[in-house]
Amino acid sequence: MKYAALLRLAGTRRLLPFMLLSAGAATLGPLSTVPLGLLVSHGGAMPLITLLLALLAQELCTALREPTGTATARRIDGVLRGRVRTVASNLPLALLETPATQADLRLALHGHRGRTPGTAAVAAAGEASRLTSALLGAAILALHVWWAALLALSLALLQNRRIATMLVGPGGADTLADSPAQARRRRRADYLSEVAGGPGAAKELRVFSLQPFFIDRYVTAMRAFLTPQSRGRRAVVRGYGTVLALQLLSAAGTFALLAWHTGTGLLGPGDLARCVLAALLVFAYGAGSHQMFELAHASEPYNATLRLLTPTRHRSTPDHATIAPETTRNPRAPKDVSSVRTVRIGDASAPESASLARLATDEDAFAPTRTSSIRDGSVLALDGVTFAYPGAATPLLRDLHLHVHPGERLAIVGRNGAGKTTLAKLLTGLYTPTTGTATIGTATPGTGTPGTGTPGTGTPGTGIATFGTDTSTGTTGVATTTSATAAAVFQDFIRYPLSLRDNVSLGDPAFDGTDADVLSALESADALDLLDVLPDGLDTPLSRAFTRGRDLSGGQWQKVALARAMYALHPHGRQILIVDEPTAHLDARAEREIFERLLQRTRGRTLILISHRFATVRRADRIVVLDGGAIAEEGDHAELLAANGHYAHWYHLQANLITQDAP
């Protein structure tokens, strides 16, 4: 029923032909028993023509149902996937990154073995059509010999149920294939197959002669996956014996009854023919159908989609922040903030029992809820922020207080894994604090009205996004933002398989920049010389998957990512730039060049720099040293050297490394 309810998502234009054809396929078989009976009992051209037309129409309905069903399923899946994408793009980043959310997204967007909620909805209609046909057949049979109808129908229902249990019920062969243990084995085998045969690992495999090792592991993993599955399949083959026995019993019993009644003269030849055709329709239901697989396999993608579209089901953290005047919610926020903008994600009150069909058509619950671009000024503040990744036993960062002033150049340093990138993501609203408050907004006092911010709207220059503990409900606020205030280059920047121009101008798709802007960004990232090696200049696709496409070296890609961020810093562009190890792949000359231009281009804007290179870090206005989940030291280069703590130690260590190697 839950699957059939999804059909309405397809819209009348697609649904109507499909439903009409399904109804035709369901009823024309039983209806053709009438001309058949007449033909056998009285002969004549009319019943013959009617019978032929009925059979032809049934064939047509069955054949045309296939493509209309596919179109219906696609439309339903399109609607659901659109919803899922909207929700995913509004999920808190830390939650989006969890394996559980990723698994749900994979299922919701790609289905399971080609089965989706859409294919299940169509299969549900198909099953309903088969059942209708069987019931009508049984009714026709009952008109003549009611106990033959009872026998055939009850055995057909029994067979159908038996097949369903055998194939897809608990312990059935296909549930075995879908069990978490089997899914793990399958993933392992797939991974090993990819490593052993894919291009990604080919270099290392050859250098270390690892192919035999991985092939051997793959064979073992595949065997571990296939053995229980073959056992399950053998059980199915054995189980089919029972179904076959029931089928034989049903056919023998029904036909014996019909023969007996024919012998007693109760059934004439026409009645007998009608009854035989009606009985065959009932038997067909007992034989099962591929639609039963469709229904069973769709449960995983259906449930994953339901979890994603029902935020309260899915989230391990509370999922909404309410709109409230900033002063009541965030007493420690900077005084010059001008208004509050709070972000709502989905509908936190969505009932547990909500059906997917209803959720998918609830316009209010999933309207895009991004904050507007806030581009004027840049207050960044963390107040008493503690942050733990979902599922982590202990917080990574504890009770942090950090205010970044507009125009400040702040460097964050610390050991690997200290939480520098995480801190930068908190500062820009990409992550939401587990407790405490992160404030992101403007420094333009006097504009805007506190508490009037509406998600998705607002005037640039008056907004402030506050994320954190929601004192009105006692929950911890979870909100997301695209961090429209900030441009960023993270360590895992994206290598878009698009043209060089697109790779740069994606820094701000809303900015109608020219090629001159793209070239200027490339120049700032010391990447102009790329144009000498790319055959079609800015139009060259940066992927070898395209004709005349080119791949780039690690350093060249990093320059392109930097150029993308530089592009976002156009005169009306982003006010904050985060660069996470921006020069890790670059040679010393390029590093120096780029850093100078970075400082120039971010003049008057906020720069947050994460780097292990102290030659770069030392030029920041303020350096924050993260250690043990807290800010251990804070100050400018000279102050931190004088303090003689971690920073001084690491700085001297790096300096010594270079001077020791010097001639």
Ligand SMILES: Nc1ncnc2c1ncn2[C@@H]1O[C@H](COP(=O)(O)OP(=O)(O)OP(=O)(O)O)[C@@H](O)[C@H]1O
């Ligand atoms: N999405 C995530 N989910 C769970 N844990 C994460 C996630 N991202 C990072 N971590 C964990 O948080 C810790 C801090 O990571 P982070 O990237 O902030 O460190 P970092 O100081 O920037 O490190 P590095 O100097 O190596 O880049 C690490 O232990 C990491 O494993």
